Amino acid sequence: MALNAFSTPWGEMGTAQAVQAEAAGVEPSPLHNPVLLKPMGDSVSQVIVKGQVLGHWSAGEYHRSLSEELFPLAAEALEELLSCSDLVVMEGAGSPAEMNLYSQDLVNLRMARFAGAFGILAADIERGGVFAALSGTLDLLHPMDRPIVGGLVVNRFRGDVSLFHEGVRFLEDRTGRPVLGVLPLMPGLSIPAEDSLNRRDFGEGELRVAVISLPRMSNFTDFDALGEDRCRVTFVSHPGEIRGADLVVIPGTKSTLEDLRWLKARGFPGALAEALGGGAVVWGICGGYQMLGLSVEDPFGVEGGGLRGGAWASAG
Structure with missing residues (x-):
């Protein structure tokens, strides 16, 4: 997903x-x-x-x-x-131990079982709770699925890895599986983020780009290249945060009408008009570009329906 x-x-x-x-x-x-x-x-x-x-x-x-x-x-x-x-x-998705969806799981252990794969269970220590995540996940798996997991990986470790040697021993003793690696956190690694949990401000350039954080924003990695081109990119959720930006972006979305309702409810149309008056450029991408039109209609209810009028309607 x-x-x-x-x-x-x-x-x-x-x-x-x-x-x-x-x-x-x-x-x-x-x-x-x-x-x-x-x-x-x-x-x-x-x-x-x-x-x-x-x-x-x-x-x-x-x-x-x-x-x-x-x-x-x-x-x-x-x-x-x-x-x-x-x-x-093969890469799994989320946790293999989402017990409410276990019987319908398509992408984790069922596919690994079908392929006869050697499974590696990885956990992100940067988010905390790595011992509970690895040990608890194995405990929750169905007995016929536990043998699929042959090893563990601890990802995104920050600092002196020698301080985690005792943690490795604990995990191996507790789970009976080898820890195959403790991978370091690499903050400068320029790989597009997989989802919005990894979204962050970036860039140190002289031009400020304010990207409006629509609730259902898609393809936010479109802006990664701007960080390498003299731009400072910030993701904003309130109209006042776009003040002073050289470029304001309404990003793409798969739910144009729902996100347009959110945009209007937050008061962004007036702030966008003010930004334009102050010399900023407003840039719409995909669904964000549709919002800049005079009318947005969804007669078949594909994206929720019920709304007419573009982002500028309430801005006068």
């Missing part, structure tokens, strides 16, 4: 999987991300299968029935990759 997408000649895939393909030295293909979910609201996602849009489903519909139908298609993609590769590395 991701709103950061990458386009290929064969259709769309997640940016994270495209980056991983580049790291592996192969051309990104929707086979590397056979099922992509692009959220369009709090409980509805666009479902993309092997690069092509299949339709829109609620979270309940997806987990009750569609995920079961999609598993054979994901398995076909894996088998096609295995036929032309020496090694295939």
